[in-house]
Amino acid sequence: MRGRDFENAGETSAEVTAILKDLEIDPDIILRVGVVTFEAEMNVVMYADKGTVTFILTDDEIAVEVADEGPGIPDIDLAMQPGYSTASDEMREMGFGYGLGLPNIKKNSDAFVLASEVGKGTKLHSSIRLDGNG
Amino acid sequence: MRLEAIRDLLQCEVLVGAHLADLEVDTAVASDAMSAVLASPHPLALMVTGLTNIQSVRTALIAYMPAIVYVRGSRPAEATIRLAREKNIVLLSTSMGMFDSCGLLYSHGIKGAT
Numbered sequence: 057m058r059g060r061d062f063e064n065a066g067e068t069s070a071e072v073t074a075i076l077k078d079l080e081i082d083p084d085i086i087l088r089v090g091v092v093t094f095e096a097e098m099n100v101v102m103y104a105d106k107g108t109v110t111f112i113l114t115d116d117e118i119a120v121e122v123a124d125e126g127p128g129i130p131d132i133d134l135a136m137q138p139g140y141s142t143a144s145d146e147m148r149e150m151g152f153g154y155g156l157g158l159p160n161i162k163k164n165s166d167a168f169v170l171a172s173e174v175g176k177g178t179k180l181h182s183s184i185r186l187d188g189n190g
Numbered sequence: 191m192r193l194e195a196i197r198d199l200l201q202c203e204v205l206v207g208a209h210l211a212d213l214e215v216d217t218a219v220a221s222d223a224m225s226a227v228l229a230s231p232h233p234l235a236l237m238v239t240g241l242t243n244i245q246s247v248r249t250a251l252i253a254y255m256p257a258i259v260y261v262r263g264s265r266p267a268e269a270t271i272r273l274a275r276e277k278n279i280v281l282l283s284t285s286m287g288m289f290d291s292c293g294l295l296y297s298h299g300i301k302g303a304t
């Protein structure tokens with residue numbers, strides 16, 4: 057994924073949800089994976105220079121790992137607060153920058169870790185249990 | 191409410207018809223913010239939005255929303271229309287604003303998806 061590449065932003069989540077559908081994973085789980093991936097992807101496109109998404113599917117869970125090279129997040133607790141956003145007006149006009157992405161990711165994750173180094177980049181790990189008893 | 195009835199009620203132009211004739215929705219989510227739509231995803235709800243970029247269709251796909259009404263006469267670009275056609279998402283466009291569109295839908299029995 058590349059920063060500012062709004063045309064392709066969201067494609068990874070569309071692809072992974074299609075794959076999970078073929079594997080006949082529970083639609084509720086697919087929805088959660090879709091939300092996590094989409095929001096993380098949008099954040100890479102909006103704030104970082106480039107990034108990768110890795111999916112790890114095991115018998116028990118699906119893990120989504122998003123790593124980017126970018127400015128990093130100086131205050132993670134603040135960034136996690138609903139409504140907090142540093143998005144530009146331009147991004148808001150595109151339908152983003154309402155400070156809801158990270159809270160959405162956390163809400164849909166059974167386990168969630170966000171780590172960041174300012175000036176280097178951000179790593180996000182989310183895992184979702186397949187039995188749905190999060 | 192049948193989607194055909196919604197098309198007539200909001201005097202919509204049909205951008206992608208897909209399976210419009212078979213569709214019925216009882217609930218709707220109205221927002222120009224995609225994260226707000228995804229904050230309380232409601233499968234089978236109608237999306238009402240002024241946001242026309244390709245992420246509107248991707249959001250509908252993720253959240254299992256079968257149809258989008260673009261308000262204020264907004265129309266998505268060709269790539270967005272193509273994606274919707276490929277994925278069978280119905281796209282409608284109305285010249286009405288967000289408030290009037292939602293008011294009309296509500297008065298015809300469509301409820302918010304919460």
Ligand SMILES: Nc1ncnc2c1ncn2[C@@H]1O[C@H](COP(=O)(O)OP(=O)(O)OP(=O)(O)O)[C@@H](O)[C@H]1O
Binds near residue numbers: 136142158
């Ligand atoms: N990958 C990232 N790199 C740098 N900063 C980030 C990254 N992800 C999030 N942030 C920072 O955290 C803030 C909150 O992110 P969050 O996704 O919750 O909301 P948003 O992206 O601003 O708006 P929304 O997700 O509702 O469109 C962002 O405004 C940004 O400052």
Ligand SMILES: [Mg+2]
Binds near residue numbers: 153
């Ligand atoms: Mg975000």
